[in-house]
Amino acid sequence: MNNNLQNSNSVIKKKIDWQTIQFVMRGNFAQDIYESWLKKIELVDEFKNYILISVSTRFIRDWITSRYLDQILQIVKKYNKDIIRIEFIIEDNNKAILNNSESKKNDKNKSLINDNVSFIKDSFLQYNRIDPNKNFENFITGPSNKLAFEASKKVSQDIAHYNPLYLHGGVGMGKTHLLNSIGLSLKEKNKVMLISAERFMYQFVKSIKSNEMVKFKEYFRNTDILLIDDIQFMNGKEAMQEEFFHTFNALLEKDSQIIISADRPPNKLARIQERIKSRFSGGLVVDIQNADYELRHKIIKSKIDELKLLYSNQINITEEVQKFISTEIRTSIRELVGALNRIVSYSRIYNKVPSLSEVRVILKDLLNLSENKVTIDSIQTVVCKFFKISKNEMLSPRRSRYLVRPRQTAIYLSKILTSKSLPEIGRAFSNRDHTTVIHSVKTIDKLRKEDNELNINIDSLKNKILYNQENEI
Secondary structure, three states, X not given: OHHHHHHHHHHHXXXXXXXXXXXXXXXXXXXXXXXXXXXXXXXXXXXXXXXXXXXXXXHHHHHHHHHOHHHHHHHHHHHOOOOOEEEEEEHHHHHHHHHHOOOOOHHHHHHHHHHHHHHHHHHOOOOOOOOOOOOOOOOOOOOOOHHHHHHHHHHHHOOOOOOOEEEEEOOOOOHHHHHHHXXXXXXXXXXXXXXXXXXXXXXXXXXXXXXXXHHHHHHHHOOOEEEEEOHHHHOOOHHHHHHHHHHXXXXXXXXXXXXXXXXXXXXXXXXXXXXXXXXXXXXXXXXXXXXXXXXXXXXXXXXXXXXXXXXXXXXXXXXXXXXXXXXXXXXXXXXXXXXXXXXXXXXXHHOOOOOHHHHHHXXXXXXXXXXXXXXXXXXXXXXXHHHOOOHHHHHOOOOOHHHHHHHHHHHHHHHHHOOOOHHHHHHHOOOOOHHHHHHHHHHHHHHHXXXXXXXXXXXXXXXHHHHOOOOOO
């Protein structure tokens, strides 16, 4: 009887055979899915009610989580019904954190690393999103961000000189870039944690649910450099704010450096405890303002130089276009770089240097030229005027050659410059069938590749419709 119980217990405690799980996944998923996403998953450890698996990148983790995780969990549960969730670690990040945790003294390296391995497996607080591509060297400065840059450099050289350092500014102004730069410059000799307020909240709630608050407190309070991004998202979370307040004080007492970013100054933070806002205001508060024209132009030139190295000097954006986007894209640096990426993609796809008129069309949504302002009626009016025909002639059932091309052009422009559906466009052209719309669009697309004069005329019409001006070439 006792022997049977012992055998039964040994079966219950037996670890999951991951090779078996892999074999089942290979049969349950399509071959391309298995080979691309699931084959290289490795089992790190198995706990009472969850397993820990590793993948090589965050992208793979997110892709698997959003598409296949439920199915994988169901497969695992067939072999251990007590497993209720699956946790991930990123192999590269895991190694990076172990490296960051090394002691200056060689005789302590081994014990510190072993402690970190055990801790990471138990708590999964290894999330550390320092980006090696965002450093001080490639941060471009101007009057709007010079003070923030210098303050960030200062805390990297003299820890706790400004404590906390609070950076605030609009979306896409370089706050996260500066936090990354500080983390990169200090991580070799210090225990650095860069985390978003949203992720901090997630780890806090997770630690409460798993009864691991002691580890949570120890992890964050033993950090040398704590960088928290987008602190405004901590609003309204009273329990988390309470924990953050005590963590904040504990770090200040041990002269750890705290750097915080937000989209507004401390006194404008909504639903954040007054004592926390007071602590933020007690350090150095720096505003990153909107970039001026000179800084935007410098950023564009710098990004073009980077892209030329990447694509072996195949990138050619005219000075006129560079000045145009530097002048027109003012919302944020992120949008400015995004606009340049669009233009570069267009240039590489079509193997041509885009003209200013083409750039205006490519960036029409960023230039606040909403398609809602463009109507099919206005397109018909402009096209009829250009081809010197009446609107009644264009909308008539007649198929004379001098009417067909303007009609097809107007339909084509209606398709690319408005969000109207094919049937809606057909109805606006005297209830023509949607197949007629498709034929017109394909015809003009084909002719644009063969007829340079027509291509120029289409660009001219686009500019007239979108900007009320003639083609600029």
